[in-house]
Amino acid sequence: MREIGIIMNGATGRMGYRQHLLRSILTIRDEGGVELSDGSRVQVVPMLVGRTESKLAELARRHDLEHYTTDLDAALADPRWQIYSDFLVTKARVPALKKAIAAGKDIYTEKPTAETFTEALELARLARAAGVKNGVVHDKLYLPGLRKLARLVESGFFGRILSVRGEFGYWVFEGDWHPAQRPSWNYRSEDGGGIIVDMFPHWNYVLENLFGRVTSVYAHATTEIPERVDEHGATYRATADDAAYAVFELEGGITAQLNSSWTTRVNRDELVEFQVDGTLGSAVVGLFGCKIQPRTATPQPVWNPDVPDAIDYDATWVEVPDNATFENGFKVQWEEFLRHVLEGGPNPYDFLSGARGVLLAEEGLRSSSTGTRIALPEVTL
Template identity: 70%
Template sequence: MRRIGVVMNGVTGRMGYRQHLVRSVLAINEQGGLALSDGTRVRLDPILVGRSEAKLAEIAARHGLTDYTTDLDAALERAEIYFDAQVTQARVKSVLKAIEAGKHIYAEKPTAESVEEAVALAEAAAARGVKNGVVQDKLFLPGLLKLKRLIDGGFFGRILSVRGEFGYWVFEGDWQEAQRPSWNYRAEDGGGIILDMFPHWHYVLENLFGRVQTVYAKAVTHIPARVDEQGVTYDATADDAAYGIFELEGGIVAQINSSWAVRVNRDELVEFQVDGTHGSAVAGLRNCRIQHRAGTPKPVWNPDLPVTARFRDDWQEVPDNAEFDNGFKIQWELFLRHVLEDAPFPYDFAAGARGVQLAELGLRSSAEGRRIEVAGL
């Protein structure tokens, strides 16, 4: 059994705590550590870092942990890996400090607020020779793993288009508490759905369908004022909805709507419909349904008669055919193997920079009202 220290900065936040500490790092330890190819098992020693010592102490006590601090420099001295799940504005400074200390870096997305900063992180990590990775969790969702299986098996024939719908209603904070922190809706604090979600859509599109060549986006702030955690009304200066069209290599057209001001009339909070010459699929977080061309019905448009067909009944559920672990945990294990035995890990800071680039160009497209080409970085 080998033990390695992992600095976890930002565990007092929702994602840092639930998905990364509890469901990834602690879950790996609970399974007896990570098994490497040579039979060695690796146990992780998390060092909790944040701004509030009281919050860190409470989390540590809840899980029987003892190592926590508000001093990042001191924590880095005791670790081999640095993980960052802070708010985006705080990420670059802390990651650069970890790179200078020679630590391997794993970070939430977006890696930075601007392409310039994101590229600088990738270059700094390469120059220092440290392993680096960015969270791209949606690639490991059961629904998208099933979709990838269909693509690899040639189910679609020639893929024509991708249509994505993501979002839910985030309460304004007055008569019901908001489900997301208030900084998400302030541009000056790094908020906005484009900066949050376009990096996600970039790696989904790039890894499943092909490189993004152009983007046209419309960013909107549908809810102009919200109420924060202290009950104070504030101006929402960041976009809470974005409507994007992406042209991909191979002639594929992707349309993705992202909104925190939409009520859900879908089976899951995110769904992607993929249409091809030989078949179509609708994939969500967990499930995936397909319709092959041989089983495609022949609807006829007639507004004078009521619709009697139940179109969803004509689709077939894709079986699991495997046991799916938590997507965040899967990627943690891949990154740890990358660090410890040089296993491949394509989701590096360069990939993260391309995601930030798409967000930056999406905001620019909306501001200028035009389609923009996505150049290689």
């Protein structure tokens, strides 16, 4: 069987290990490789790269892997490894991606691709000039709920779409009396942290692929908890935003309003929910669930604060059935990228798409600091 070698830089980290190694590459390996359009299969062979050899060795032993190293340059110089994948912290990503481009590797990376739009666009241009295939993780598009939503949009269920409202977030413990669920660097802007930098690239690809290009942003970012405790028990000052409230204008006249917060307690069915309203119907969508209310089944509320409302609004929505088996979204996108590399399959989620996400984050922060609405240009090479 043919094989394809994949450098996995940052595979010992939370996302690199759980979503990319364990649930994607190793699952593909255990299923006999990625299937191509002609029915043949190509097996994946990972090379783990990290800073600590003992951690890499333990990971390799646990999952019966042969290849690991702390020497990224040596791995990039080895022709056995065709793909470079990157799961590092954002501050370390650009230098590593530039090395991989210079080495002629095809590249698959987490987002954001860079800390600034200028750097992100430069990566896209360098990759095109070098002729290397490139992809950026767009995992939320592969979630069952959003795939159901995409079907509704494509079917014309909504009629003319009017608005999108989204709530994302949960309470991240401060780290004093209970350990935090996120690493401390997320709350230090000097280390590349902040919820706008983390989430706006997601919102960009969700909005532009389901509803239309983002043409402007008005955002308010804030640090609601100014002091936290890190993984070693040391108190530190949180310098990055932990909540952001934003309004996006989209092509076609759709208004999107998305709240992102690590300082909110959840009172909804899932950690992220979107409501899409259209002239012919509405939908409420989470990571997995999707419920709809068509125009013909919409109740007629009457505002009367003097008496209890007799309408059971939750009961007026209908759950959309799965009607399909939804695999892990990270794995599915990995398979698509591998087919793109191996046989030229489609890949719309490239470095240029990643650069648009970085631009939205950058302009979201500028909007917050200036208190103004920022128009977004089309991004081209």
